[in-house]
Amino acid sequence: MLKKILVPNFMVTSVADIDLARLRKLGVRGILLDFDNTLVRWNGSSLPNAIAKWVKAAKEAGFSLCIVSNAITRRLERVAKRLGIPFVPQACKPSPIGIYRALKRLCLQAYEAVMVGDQLFTDVLAGNCSGLHTVLVRPPKLYEQWWMKGVRYLENLITKYTPRLQAAC
Numbered sequence: 001m002l003k004k005i006l007v008p009n010f011m012v013t014s015v016a017d018i019d020l021a022r023l024r025k026l027g028v029r030g031i032l033l034d035f036d037n038t039l040v041r042w043n044g045s046s047l048p049n050a051i052a053k054w055v056k057a058a059k060e061a062g063f064s065l066c067i068v069s070n071a072i073t074r075r076l077e078r079v080a081k082r083l084g085i086p087f088v089p090q091a092c093k094p095s096p097i098g099i100y101r102a103l104k105r106l107c108l109q110a111y112e113a114v115m116v117g118d119q120l121f122t123d124v125l126a127g128n129c130s131g132l133h134t135v136l137v138r139p140p141k142l143y144e145q146w147w148m149k150g151v152r153y154l155e156n157l158i159t160k161y162t163p164r165l166q167a168a169c
């Protein structure tokens with residue numbers, strides 16, 4: 001059970017690598033995006049061009065998008081404005097509160113949405129427990145708080161014994 005709720009449907013190295021056609025085939029209409037280490041580098045606000053382009057393509061393809069972040073920062077507001085998508089701050093992941101707020105805002109059912117994020121114990125757990133599809137973003141190099149090392153160690157243990165995590169989107 002624990003294994004199941006900690007296993008994402010897909011794993012990618014960047015949001016820009018997510019195949020929109022494949023999401024569409026799964027019946028996905030809405031994309032919920034984590035913020036730090038997913039859209040921007042941890043504690044950063046500079047949006048990589050490839051990700052901005054991917055968001056634009058997703059919007060043009062008819063997907064509804066929303067940033068769902070545990071953060072409450074001006075950075076979040078600025079990036080959401082730049083991308084022209086709504087955001088839910090203080091999402092309290094892994095609780096489903098923020099995800100439900102985002103789904104309500106996008107007028108979608110859980111099975112029509114995907115949660116995309118870099119952490120198993122917040123993004124993937126919250127997404128799976130709420131009935132969404134999930135994509136784990138694992139950049140080759142992570143910059144974050146020193147204490148995240150322990151969390152990443154545990155995540156890597158799970159990744160190691162979870163073959164499905166190796167699937168590419």
Ligand SMILES: [Mg+2]
Pocket residue numbers: 034035036037038117118119
């Ligand atoms: Mg994150």
